[in-house]
Amino acid sequence: MLDQAGLDRALTRIAHEIVEQAGGADLALVGIKNRGETLAERIAEKIAGIESKRPAVGALDITLYRDDLGSRAEQPRVRSTEIPFSLKGITVVLVDDVLFTGRTIRAAMDALMDLGRPRVIRLAVLVDRGHRELPIRPDYVGKNLPTSRKESVAVMLREHDGQDRVVIQEPEEGEPEPEARRAKMKDGRVPGTPTSRNEE
């Protein structure tokens, strides 16, 4: 759906849109772990190339804010949140790889609010695949990908997966392909229920 050049162009465009909208305001990017963090770093690099200043980058783990804890077979691994700057009064752009139900973003906003009071929170995602369950809308989108609930969207980044690529995976009846199965097992959900890589 997106190859390396397409993914890079999408991030470049998001970086330009962020700069244009933020003007000269104090800006920070906060990536949602794990792939959102990597994307935030890449967008920050691009912004540094446009403006003279590189925005601060933080990483947010939303595990402790999930709304499905205790209803899953196992507790998901807690990773650390690293936001070494004050959020007070600044513009924060949340960055994630895939926007799906919106529940991750809800958790991320709650987590940010506990850490401080930003002036504005905006949302940048590489892929919007639809199927929202909450009233959440992205401000910057790399690519809109209409999907069915059964499919899963895999965002691969070279830092994690050795290559830059976005693909839609359709699990076959009975036997999901290995990559999709891995994503689902990490997600702790049974095969057949909606999932996306951005929730791992």
Added chain:
Amino acid sequence: MAWKRKDLVSMQDTEAAEITEVLDTAESMKEIATREIKKVPTLRGKTIVNLFYEASTRTRTSFEIAGKWLSADVINFSGSGSSAEKGESFLDTAKNIEAMSPDVVVVRHKAPGGPALLAKHLKCSVINAGDGAHEHPTQALLDLLTIRQKKGHLEGLNVTIVGDITHSRVARSDIHAMRKMGMTVTVAGPPTLIPPACQDMGVKVSHRLEEAIAHADVIMMLRLQHERMTGGFIPSLREYSRVWGLTLDRLTHCRPDVLIMHPGPVNRGVELSPEVADSQYSVILDQVTNGVAVRMAVLYLLAGSRAA
């Protein structure tokens, strides 16, 4: 994901992968202590009962803070001044508490095996916060977290535990946990305070302090529990202190990067000289800080273990 158990009763029954899971989770929990608002909503609506039949300030407070930072409701129930004094049995008290639907019971009891008994009979999670001279698993976990933070790894390190091994649940939990993590453990103390079965736990025994600490990466000084020193184990407190107390002078023979640990409360001037307790080698207060993170990790992991 390594954690599947309902309870945390002993280090003897806990596997290396589970220990690593707790330590990794605790590492992430530490960040919450640095926030202005020290609270996350994770255990909202969960109830934790601290059921303490023996005196404790540090451990009980630490569990209480850990539970509250995770947004659980924490209730303290102390053995003294309660129904236990009116003749109710331990198990009956616990069943009564369970009838109020707690999610986790944290129990300290003077009887070894008390928490294991509760774990068997209660549907909720049970955490052992010290059972007699048996085990104190969260103390071992916080010790390991502290060592891992300071040294960067656990495997291959030499740890020397000094003092009253016989009566120490901390020593027992530490020995089990450290052996599982590939560490070498030496115990040192007067022969009357070293249990004969020590070698079966895979530790070396030394009866000379200087020899025992010379190559140690970590020295764990145990509190001399003088309330338990009624059986003629040591000639006198002063003699114990002279032979087994850690002083700056004795530290000069140690590795320059040695860590001094103590599970607290410290008897200054008995097992540790005040200069050592306050020296740059001492990580005693780091242990206390890590105690909260480790207990948050255990509460988080146990809360997931009973899901459908």
